[in-house]
Amino acid sequence: MPNQLDQLKAHSIVVADTGDFASIKEYQPQDATTNPSLILKAAGMKEYGDMVDGVIAQARGDAGSTEAFLAEAMDKLFVAFGVEILKIVPGRVSTEVDARLSFDVQGSVDKARRLIELYERAGVDRERVLIKLAGTWEGIVAAKVLAKEGIRCNMTLLFSFAQAVACAEAGVQLISPFVGRIMDWYKKHEGRDGYAPQDDPGVHSVTRIYNYYKKHGYPTEVMGASFRNAGEILELAGCDLLTISPDLLRELHDGQGTLERKLSPESAQSLGEEKLSLDEKAFRWMLNEDQMATEKLSDGIRLFAADAVKLERMILDKG
Template identity: 35%
Template structure:
């Protein structure tokens, strides 16, 4: 999300993972609003409208008040209808979101999908695969365009995970999406593109960022991925803390995981700490996002990281926990430019990453978790195309 908000941004993300089993609504989630349009360096999220007000009138404050003074807290939820109650500041468009829209014919965004399926250019393509890909692109952009009219911040668009190992394919896909957005008058500075952190995806990020197109690297499970993405100039780097922890509980043999364990550290939290310190110590522009948060202690251990994506139940618990004045400062910032300056890296960690060194440094955890994430995203994209094949052409068009 090419920054139209302050950094860190004050909004919350539409999380595609939380679409399962929920009534689709458009995510609006708060925690520190910043509506001023600013230069491109922040991650656009959607602001939650849950009432996270403090209890200052009683002389007390909540744990949520304390943690939001250190990091941007991003509620992990999807809300999709009540814009007055939940005013969004930015949005994310994904294959999962398209599936959700198609499951609710009465949603206000269904017309964006129907018009995509009636696009004359796509309609004229002879090959079925080309036609479905065109419909898919148009649907993403049409929905993204509608969201851009509703939010002051950026709209993030998922890049097809099936292109994860094709640098040129990713760049071409993003260029195609940017062109479609331009046709409906959504400028590049309102956009960010979500790309898997394969070596090819990171190289695509490097090329796109050099053109002023901002990228968000996802599926980061190892230091080499985070460092290479930072060297590429990625705008946002997302690490999944809980997923790495879950893997470590049931597996062994990953050097990074084992090193963290020997130090008595949680591998997911240790990776965020190392990545944050690397980014800040060596002056990279990237912002770091911690996702897959499992409990309040995770939040406390990550204070100072740019963004923390947290489930609503954890945020509600933080809000309900009052911090008396004498305990108000017990929650300490764990990550800071000062901590980064004193962090020591080995020579092997300070290399200029290339494809060979990157591949050699990817441990079993990153390899397996990245593959799992890619499979999930790819399957969702296939489901969208299969669904479009069944409902195309749409009725009354």
């Protein structure tokens, strides 16, 4: 019998949630996704030292001020990892816009264009790149602008139904609901040690979004993310995509037993909710009414921004 990872690949596109090339090669996912935290971790690994040093040296030669140098080095470092990842995976790589631009529409658009420009200079077609933007109202507006230019976006830090509805209406390519971080919040606020996979609040959130999209024919892809255990992943078998850390990829690879598909477009027709339409005021109010999503979105932006600052410090130390 095939292992659970191979069975999962029959129902969902498996995406590696890492910047580590070796892990990507080992588990052969279709796509890969990165973020500032993952790039910070990978950039500190000895085996990537020469590549990182080379990128920083080139950025130093191309930029003048410290601010310009850091911006250039960060962009080129993110793209350098992405280019190498695309030599391994047959599909797409997700590269994140600086979280400090999460409330800046034009800044996000400009940064996305710059990242795509660097990829295209490296010979990578823009169709193989997903630009990651935070699921703020400003991020969603930026994604709508970029979609008209053929720049596809992956909306990250997504915790609420309001965010999912607005992303679908904006015609974004893909959303990444954060399963594990949703569960973390409920564990803390309900004073629980954990949940059975079928009762997991993060699993319920992604299932609701998936069914809504499929019932109403939205082409936006749903990619479950931020998993804390393999049980969450198995409960979402059939979701369009699932981005999984190396540790959990290993656990699924070693796992035996029959995997059951849990989500499908057919079942969504009877389970999906009535269609909503959200303008900015309705979006902000609906998100505000969701305490978990409001807190986790804010927290996620701060954490990614903090890791971006740490990466800048590392670049300055090396440059």
